[in-house]
Amino acid sequence: MSEIFLQEDVLSLLDNRFIVIIGDSIQRGVYKDLVMLLQKNRYLADRDLRAKGEFTFSGDKLIEGGQYGEMTNGVRYREVRQYQTDYHLIRFYFITRCYNSYVESILSDLSKDPLPDAVIMNSCLWDISRYGPSSVEQYKKNLNTLFKRLRKELPKTCLIMWNMTLPISKKARGGVLIPEVEHLNVSLRLDILEANFYVHKLALEYGFNTLDLHYYLRHQLQRRAGDGVHWDMTAHRRMTNLILTHMAEAWGVKSPENAKKVLLKHEQPLKKTSNRPKNFNSNFNFGLGNTGQSKTNVPERSQFVGNYIHNMVNNRYSVMQNIQMSGIGNQPIPQMMDSNLVARQYEHLRSVRQNVDVFMPSTNFSPQGYQVRNANFMGVDMSGMRIPDSLEMLNQPYGNQNFEPGLRGQGFGYQQGRERNLPYRSANRGLDPASHAYFHAF
Numbered sequence: 001m002s003e004i005f006l007q008e009d010v011l012s013l014l015d016n017r018f019i020v021i022i023g024d025s026i027q028r029g030v031y032k033d034l035v036m037l038l039q040k041n042r043y044l045a046d047r048d049l050r051a052k053g054e055f056t057f058s059g060d061k062l063i064e065g066g067q068y069g070e071m072t073n074g075v076r077y078r079e080v081r082q083y084q085t086d087y088h089l090i091r092f093y094f095i096t097r098c099y100n101s102y103v104e105s106i107l108s109d110l111s112k113d114p115l116p117d118a119v120i121m122n123s124c125l126w127d128i129s130r131y132g133p134s135s136v137e138q139y140k141k142n143l144n145t146l147f148k149r150l151r152k153e154l155p156k157t158c159l160i161m162w163n164m165t166l167p168i169s170k171k172a173r174g175g176v177l178i179p180e181v182e183h184l185n186v187s188l189r190l191d192i193l194e195a196n197f198y199v200h201k202l203a204l205e206y207g208f209n210t211l212d213l214h215y216y217l218r219h220q221l222q223r224r225a226g227d228g229v230h231w232d233m234t235a236h237r238r239m240t241n242l243i244l245t246h247m248a249e250a251w252g253v254k255s256p257e258n259a260k261k262v263l264l265k266h267e268q269p270l271k272k273t274s275n276r277p278k279n280f281n282s283n284f285n286f287g288l289g290n291t292g293q294s295k296t297n298v299p300e301r302s303q304f305v306g307n308y309i310h311n312m313v314n315n316r317y318s319v320m321q322n323i324q325m326s327g328i329g330n331q332p333i334p335q336m337m338d339s340n341l342v343a344r345q346y347e348h349l350r351s352v353r354q355n356v357d358v359f360m361p362s363t364n365f366s367p368q369g370y371q372v373r374n375a376n377f378m379g380v381d382m383s384g385m386r387i388p389d390s391l392e393m394l395n396q397p398y399g400n401q402n403f404e405p406g407l408r409g410q411g412f413g414y415q416q417g418r419e420r421n422l423p424y425r426s427a428n429r430g431l432d433p434a435s436h437a438y439f440h441a442f
Contacts, residue, residue, distance in 0.1 A: 002216075002238070002245040004258035007041050011088075013248055014038070017117040018089045020110060022103075024096070025052065025175060026166060026230060027122055028079070030243070031092035033236040035060055035083045038090070043233035049225075053079050060084075065094065073178055075130055078102070089114065096130065098123035099142040104149070111153040118247060119150070119158060124165040124195050125229070129181045129188060136191060143199060147206045159250050160208045161243070164196045164398065167218050169228025177229065200398040211246055212397035213239055 005013070021031045029049050035058055036044055048057065053066025062068060065078030079094035093106050098121075110116050127139040150160055172185055196214055203210045216238070217223065223235035231239075248255045 002241040002259075003248070003255040004262065005037065005241055005244045005256060006258060007037060007039070009256045009258070010034070010037050010244065013244060013251075013253060014090075015087050018091075018114050020091050020093070020116045020119045021121075022093045022095055022106065022119065023122040023163070024094065024126060027120070027163065028052065028081075028092055028094060029231070029236045030120065030163070030239055031081065031090065032057060033233075033240045034243075035090055037237075037240060038083070038085075038088060043237055046233065049230065049233065049236070057081070058083075060090075073175070075126065095123055096126040097142065098127055098139065099146040099149070103146065107149055107153045115155050116158050118161065119154065120161045120163060120243060122163040122165060124192065125168070125176050125188070128191050128195065129176060129184050136194075139195065140198060143202055147202060147208065150208070151206055159247065161246065162199055162203055162208060162210045163239075163243075164199070164210060164212045164214045165192045166213055166231065167192065167221070169221075169224065172228030174227040175229055196398070204400075209246065209250070209400045210398055211242060213242065215397035216242060 019034070021027050021034075023030075029044070032048055033044055036042065036048075039058060051057070053062065053071055055062050055067055060081050060083035062079070063082050064080040066081075069078060070076070075096040077094065077096065079092070081092045083090045095103055095106075097103065110119070124139070127142070128135050131138060154160065168185075168189060170185055170189060172188070173182060177185070177188075192214070196212070200210050200212075217231070217235060220235065220238070223232050223238075224230070225232060245255055247253075
């Protein structure tokens, strides 16, 4: 659950703080939305999200790369941006790999004054799609190296937050997914699940924070852009609110209560009525008592779907397929099942004249035709059944360890006696020589 942050809330939370955002084009959108919110309460325009490498955006400056260099979709593209005022400093680095010599030069920057108060980072799609057939295994090794270097170079007072990679469409195109790698669409969605699971476990080992954006946006796919990879301005504001809520909790700062105010403002009094819907078309009873639903009011196809799902859960297959991950133990990873699969199964059974009634036992209903109390999935009692791990993972985001009490409040992310935001000092980096060593990169 995130709060709603307005301009005055962000100005206060990030007062005299140095925030660094590292990642791909989606993280650049995170950076731009934060810069916008620091100045006014409005969304980004679509053209702002599409633009890259421009000399200035809403008062910020392009420091390196972008239009100063080669505008390309290749792994050697670079872009460093910065927004600076007397009291705020936000910097963005574009990377195409979570760790290489270029990232090492970034860490060298961040180890000098001014030291960052928070580093927000993500790198995945480029890593696992643009560096050859062994890119996934190399990605895991690079993550380990990156986390070791982050722990060594950054101060303990720095909040290190890894944004989980967002879900992509099965027909994703453009941007990082150039035509040469579009064939990977079949496996990329599963690779992202594996990568998120792996980085979560790794971050816990190193004591870093993760923010499961995949969980919070997987059911808001209407906010995804037409290319199947990027997201619209409302999704980016949602990400910004989630990030700021996490920061406020980590720094021991009270979050604003704007969400509560909005809900109270639009709250409507409940109408007292005893009338029930005549055709209550749900197959689930969440323990709220007699719903007044008659068996004759439940479509045969809906009854089949409810019992089909129950049979899968009861046989410990769940509504998700369990995919074993190589290299990280035997814990299952949930993969969303095709939502039309059950319906197609129903139509198939009808067409071959099989007995569908075996999926709809009459014992699911009382003699009066009503569903039994405390019964889920068409009247089958689920109260004593253990929910499979795959469903538990689906119903909650990846969590973090409790914030260390000694680092909360002013001590966490607060640079005592630090000079006001110093100007950016370029390391005069050229093209990353390490990228030339990857012969499969393009």
